[in-house]
Amino acid sequence: MSILKPIDYSVYLVTQPYRFDQEEAYFAKLEAALRGGVTLVQLREKSLSTRELLQLAQKVKRMTGKYKVPLIINDRLDIALAVEADGLHVGQEDLPVTLARRFLGKDKIIGVSAETVQQAQQAAKEGADYLGVGSIFPTQSKKDATPVSLETLRLIKQSVPLPIVAIGGISLSNIDGLTDEGLAGVAVISAILSADNPEQAARDLLGTMKRINA
Amino acid sequence: MSILKPIDYSVYLVTQPYRFDQEEAYFAKLEAALRGGVTLVQLREKSLSTRELLQLAQKVKRMTGKYKVPLIINDRLDIALAVEADGLHVGQEDLPVTLARRFLGKDKIIGVSAETVQQAQQAAKEGADYLGVGSIFPTQSKKDATPVSLETLRLIKQSVPLPIVAIGGISLSNIDGLTDEGLAGVAVISAILSADNPEQAARDLLGTMKRINA
Numbered sequence: 001m002s003i004l005k006p007i008d009y010s011v012y013l014v015t016q017p018y019r020f021d022q023e024e025a026y027f028a029k030l031e032a033a034l035r036g037g038v039t040l041v042q043l044r045e046k047s048l049s050t051r052e053l054l055q056l057a058q059k060v061k062r063m064t065g066k067y068k069v070p071l072i073i074n075d076r077l078d079i080a081l082a083v084e085a086d087g088l089h090v091g092q093e094d095l096p097v098t099l100a101r102r103f104l105g106k107d108k109i110i111g112v113s114a115e116t117v118q119q120a121q122q123a124a125k126e127g128a129d130y131l132g133v134g135s136i137f138p139t140q141s142k143k144d145a146t147p148v149s150l151e152t153l154r155l156i157k158q159s160v161p162l163p164i165v166a167i168g169g170i171s172l173s174n175i176d177g178l179t180d181e182g183l184a185g186v187a188v189i190s191a192i193l194s195a196d197n198p199e200q201a202a203r204d205l206l207g208t209m210k211r212i213n214a
Numbered sequence: 215m216s217i218l219k220p221i222d223y224s225v226y227l228v229t230q231p232y233r234f235d236q237e238e239a240y241f242a243k244l245e246a247a248l249r250g251g252v253t254l255v256q257l258r259e260k261s262l263s264t265r266e267l268l269q270l271a272q273k274v275k276r277m278t279g280k281y282k283v284p285l286i287i288n289d290r291l292d293i294a295l296a297v298e299a300d301g302l303h304v305g306q307e308d309l310p311v312t313l314a315r316r317f318l319g320k321d322k323i324i325g326v327s328a329e330t331v332q333q334a335q336q337a338a339k340e341g342a343d344y345l346g347v348g349s350i351f352p353t354q355s356k357k358d359a360t361p362v363s364l365e366t367l368r369l370i371k372q373s374v375p376l377p378i379v380a381i382g383g384i385s386l387s388n389i390d391g392l393t394d395e396g397l398a399g400v401a402v403i404s405a406i407l408s409a410d411n412p413e414q415a416a417r418d419l420l421g422t423m424k425r426i427n428a
Contacts, residue, residue, distance in 0.1 A: 050289055050290070050304075050309055051307045051309065054309060075264055076264075076292060077295070077296075078290060078295075078309065078317075081291070082291075082309065082317075092265070093264065093265045095264055095265065095292065095296065099296050103295055
């Protein structure tokens with residue numbers, strides 16, 4: 001499967017940490033989210049061994065492939081290459097975009113986390129395809145995340161020509177606060193994966209984003 | 215700099231974990247070891263961010279390049295690619311050799327940690343260039359390492375046509391116990407990097423290995 005740009009970033013799912021004793025639940029929730037219509041999946045793992053991460057990424061890739069949804073790997077270029085993922089997401093502590101691009105080629109998606117206008121402009125200059133900007137709201141998933149104000153979000157949006165995905169504590173209950181920001185999408189973890197009904201949660205978020213961006 | 219196979223594995227230095235507050239000492243010891251004659255360096259880091267690891271690997275590569283000694287990166291194919299290292303070392307929890315080979319090409323060195331004949335034969339079948347076998351002696355560097363008996367070391371040596379590097383607690387004081395094993399080299403950490411005089415320690419180990427393999 002080859003997924004060509006442009007990409008639909010509207011409901012961008014970031015995974016929760018994988019637990020070996022909850023494999024069935026992990027994939028059941030992921031598939032529910034895909035059925036509900038998430039438009040992109042980022043596999044984000046920080047504590048697995050390389051072999052474990054490879055095997056997980058292969059399984060996730062099969063599932064996202066089934067739903068024709070792009071899979072982005074967080075941080076690990078080696079894993080992105082190994083599973084032929086659709087792209088890589090890098091933070092400020094990960095590989096530089098220019099270096100990742102050299103190995104991934106121009107057709108893969110490269111996203112960058114940016115908290116400031118300077119980081120956003122740097123990422124744009126280096127050839128990022130989109131920016132993840134946050135944390136917009138307080139979040140349990142990344143307690144040390146730097147808060148990004150709506151004003152900074154606007155300044156970033158004005159300063160770079162890239163699609164912007166807002167991340168951090170976003171849910172149906174606060175998404176209305178972002179309707180005027182011209183976002184390409186919202187990235188969520190708990191709003192879908194910790195919902196009682198992940199499929200419905202994904203569907204509701206997608207409906208809201210489509211309405212906002214209509 | 216391009217380093218062609220075959221490689222001199224005789225004194226194979228594995229790095230100690232990098233500490234930001236001891237950068238000067240880290241590079242001073244590394245350079246002393248290189249002056250003393252270590253024949254190969256493996257950069258092994260498990261807790262740095264990808265960006266930190268990249269920057270460290272770039273610096274280490276400049277230093278090993280100056281001494282025309284091959285640099286092998288532990289586990290991280292992305293970093294090996296990024297810094298154009300001379301090779302990659304993978305453990306049983308890292309990427310499979312066949313996959314690493316696809317991205318590194320045939321000229322790069324790929325080593326594999328093996329503790330059993332089965333693992334050694336699998337690595338040989340997948341195209342490993344050498345095996346790291348251990349832990350031969352108890353070691354502080356890897357307290358949970360499985361001990362490998364001299365008998366297993368011999369069986370591995372007999373079962374695969376690859377250069378064998380013994381690892382784990384090896385020092386000048388116990389290296390004589392390995393003289394009959396037909397080893398391509400010994401991998402050490404503390405024996406050089408925790409020595410009062412790393413340069414002399416490297417030189418002594420090299421002299422001993424050259425004598426053994428003369």
